[in-house]
Amino acid sequence: MPILCKSNCGNKAVLKRPKTADALCKECFFAAFEAEIHHTITSSKLFRHGEKVAVAASGGKDSTVLAHVLKLLNERHNYGLELVLLSIDEGITGYRDDSLETVKKNRDDYEMSLKILSYEELYGWTMDRIVAQIGRSNNCTFCGVFRRQALDRGAKLLGVDSIATGHNADDIAETVIMNILRGDTARLSRCTDIKTGGSEDSIPRVKPLKYTYEKEIVMYAHYKKLVYFSTECVFAPNAYRGHARAFLKDLEKVRPSVIMDIIHSGEQLRFKDTVKKPTRGICERCGFVSSQQPCKACVLLEGLNRGLPKLGIGKKSKGDRMIANQEKEMALRDKANLVKNDF
Amino acid sequence: MTGDLKIVLEFSAGAELLFDNIKKREITLPSTEKWTIRNLLKWMKENILRERPELFIQGDTVRPGILVLINDTDWELLGELDYELQQKDNILFISTLHGG
Numbered sequence: 380m381p382i383l384c385k386s387n388c389g390n391k392a393v394l395k396r397p398k399t400a401d402a403l404c405k406e407c408f409f410a411a412f413e414a415e416i417h418h419t420i421t422s423s424k425l426f427r428h429g430e431k432v433a434v435a436a437s438g439g440k441d442s443t444v445l446a447h448v449l450k451l452l453n454e455r456h457n458y459g460l461e462l463v464l465l466s467i468d469e470g471i472t473g474y475r476d477d478s479l480e481t482v483k484k485n486r487d488d489y490e491m492s493l494k495i496l497s498y499e500e501l502y503g504w505t506m507d508r509i510v511a512q513i514g515r516s517n518n519c520t521f522c523g524v525f526r527r528q529a530l531d532r533g534a535k536l537l538g539v540d541s542i543a544t545g546h547n548a549d550d551i552a553e554t555v556i557m558n559i560l561r562g563d564t565a566r567l568s569r570c571t572d573i574k575t576g577g578s579e580d581s582i583p584r585v586k587p588l589k590y591t592y593e594k595e596i597v598m599y600a601h602y603k604k605l606v607y608f609s610t611e612c613v614f615a616p617n618a619y620r621g622h623a624r625a626f627l628k629d630l631e632k633v634r635p636s637v638i639m640d641i642i643h644s645g646e647q648l649r650f651k652d653t654v655k656k657p658t659r660g661i662c663e664r665c666g667f668v669s670s671q672q673p674c675k676a677c678v679l680l681e682g683l684n685r686g687l688p689k690l691g692i693g694k695k696s697k698g699d700r701m702i703a704n705q706e707k708e709m710a711l712r713d714k715a716n717l718v719k720n721d722f
Numbered sequence: 723m724t725g726d727l728k729i730v731l732e733f734s735a736g737a738e739l740l741f742d743n744i745k746k747r748e749i750t751l752p753s754t755e756k757w758t759i760r761n762l763l764k765w766m767k768e769n770i771l772r773e774r775p776e777l778f779i780q781g782d783t784v785r786p787g788i789l790v791l792i793n794d795t796d797w798e799l800l801g802e803l804d805y806e807l808q809q810k811d812n813i814l815f816i817s818t819l820h821g822g
Contacts, residue, residue, distance in 0.1 A: 382799050394796035402799055440735070440818075597735065597789060597818045598796070609735040609817070628786030 393602070397592045397635060405602050412599050416587055417452050423573045425585040428459040430540040434491070435530055436464040438481030438608040441545030444596050445588055447605055449543065450489045462489075463537060467529045468497035469522055470505025471613060478608040488606075496533045498525055502680055510614055513688040518614050520692060521679055528667050528676045534582040541574075541583040549593040551586070552638045553623040555645040560623070564654050565670075571645035580661055581668040592638065671695075727751040729811045731766075737788060737817040740773045741766075751807070759790070760803040762813070778815075789816040 381391040382402050390404035396411070403411065419425075426432060434449060436442045446464060453460045466482045469475050479495060486493040499505050502525060510518045534542050551571060558567035569575055577583030588596065600607055630637045661667070662674035669675070675691060678698065682690025687705060690698045732746045751757050751765065760782060767779050778785055783803055790797040791814040792805060807813075 391795075392799055393794065395798040593787075593818050594789060597816055601734075601791075601816060607735075611736065624787070632786065 394598055397594050397631075398639065400635065408595075408602070409599070412591070412595055413448060413452065413455075416448055416591060417456060419573070419590055420452065420458075420587050421456075423585075425543075425574060425587060426458055426460055426541065430459075431461040431463065431538065433463050433465040433494075433530075433534050433537055433539040433542045435542055435544045436466045436482045436485060436493075437545075438466075438478035438485070439545070440596055440600050440607045440609065441547055441550075441588060443481070443485060443605050443607040444600050445543060445545040446485050446489055446491065447603065449587065450491070462491050463539065464489075464491050464493040465530065465533045465537065465539075465542065466493065466495045467526050467533070468495050468499075469526065470498050470507055472507055474610060474613045475506075477610065481606060481608040484606055494533055494537055496529055496536070498529065501525070501529055501532060502676075502683075504680075504683055506614065509683065509688070512683060515614060517689070517692045522614075524675045524679055524691075528665075528674070530584075531582060531667050539582065541577075541585050543585050543587055545588055546586045547588045547591050547593050547596055548638050548642060549624070549627065551589060551645070552627055552641040553620055555641050556623040556627065557619060564650055567645065567648065568650055571642055576668065578659065581659070590639070590642075726753050727757055727807060728809060729762075729807055729813060731770075732812065732814040733816075734814065735817045737778070737815045740775075740778050741770055742772050757807040758803060759792075759797065759805045759807070759813070762807060763803075784815070787818045789818060790814070791816070 384390045384392045384404035384407050385401045386403065386407045388404060388407055390406065392402035393405050394408060395402055396408070432449070434442065434446045436446060446462070449460070449462055452458065453462060464482060464486055466479060468479060482493060482495075485491070497505070506518065506522055509521050513521065530542055554570045555567065558564075558570055571589075573589050574583055574585050599605075627637060627641070634640075659668060659670050660672070662669040662672065662677055664673040664677045667674060667676070671678075673681075679691035682688050682692075682698075685702070685705060687701050690701055728748060728750050730746065730748050733741055734745065738745045747770075749770075751762070755761065763779060763782065763784065767775055771778055776785070778788065780786070784790060790802075792800050793812050794814070797805060
């Protein structure tokens with residue numbers, strides 16, 4: 380006996396929604412899924428008519444669904460947006476080169492222009508080469524810091540008004556847990572924001588899928604037959620997020636609303652004035668947004684170029700010592716050369 | 723019991739990596755017992771699950787984050803582990819655990 384769609388349309392239900400436990404048919408699910416994202420976009424005033432928006436596209440399920448839904452809603456509700464795809468090529472053989480093929484398919488399917496920016500052209504280093512230098516322990520730090528800035532650079536290049544990212548509800552709930560466990564109050568205070576940045580020098584980032592469950596994104600992509608790329612990064616087991624994720628998935632079994640509840644908790648947290656907050660400024664070296672001088676990307680890059688790849692990992696004082704030691708050594712070597720050349 | 727049970731298993735979004743990278747296969751289950759998703763999972767673990775079983779199975783069920791569709795319908799509507807397999811059923815496992 381098939382279960383019928385809860386909306387009394389007479390069709391057979393195909394899935395149980397994680398958010399509401401409603402059984403819906405394909406068509407009613409599509410309608411609800413799209414309507415909720417539309418509601419998120421309008422109620423949070425994510426876009427204004429006439430804006431140019433870059434969709435941060437990795438070729439994965441979230442950004443593929445985001446590009447598809449934004450195009451659809453833009454036409455259906457006349458947002459008046461110019462949508463473009465922005466991808467970052469980290470230079471990871473066997474991973475990003477394949478996923479970029481998926482993004483190119485998105486470009487053709489959705490008739491959006493696509494800009495691909497590579498770490499190679501921005502920083503002179505691919506992730507393959509960085510990993511060869513640093514090994515497999517801190518490589519994700521490089522990749523994360525560089526990507527964050529690369530998106531900003533790409534957005535500036537394209538002259539867009541905002542960047543839309545595919546963060547979903549499960550991602551955000553995981554991030555809240557991770558930031559609590561790390562005591563990272565600065566990130567904790569902004570990780571649930573649906574819109575970040577947007578002060579004079581930074582381009583705002585928005586998360587239209589903030590309240591959308593991962594299960595529904597995957598089901599939507601499946602039923603709509605959207606093509607996406609789903610291989611794990613060859614360098615990143617991302618253990619810490621994996622634990623947060625497993626923890627949440629287990630909790631969800633006993634309390635289905637846990638994802639929304641944690642996001643809500645994150646949104647409602649207030650921090651004492653005594654909690655040190657980073658002041659956002661501009662990196663004096665590269666001119667991009669940063670709360671440190673110089674910015675993390677510049678320090679990491681300097682480390683790579685000096686042959687001290689661990690420079691930006693860990694405390695700043697340690698990095699300063701590394702630079703001082705290297706300069707001392709180089710001075711000694713110069714002196715030695717000088718002495719040698721005297722004869 | 724009316725002979726052996728023939729069903730189709732499909733894997734996508736990375737789940738296939740744990741099963742010899744084969745995305746679709748037909749399997750035949752002996753008619754010696756009544757087949758549900760519960761003992762199908764056990765059968766899969768013993769017979770075709772090649773790599774890191776903990777990424778697919780936890781306890782007697784699939785790892786949270788793996789979606790199961792029976793004839794393109796969410797297994798959560800069909801009794802999950804207790805669903806009784808029928809001839810020619812198509813069981814699809816989609817991983818949600820990979821990249822984004």
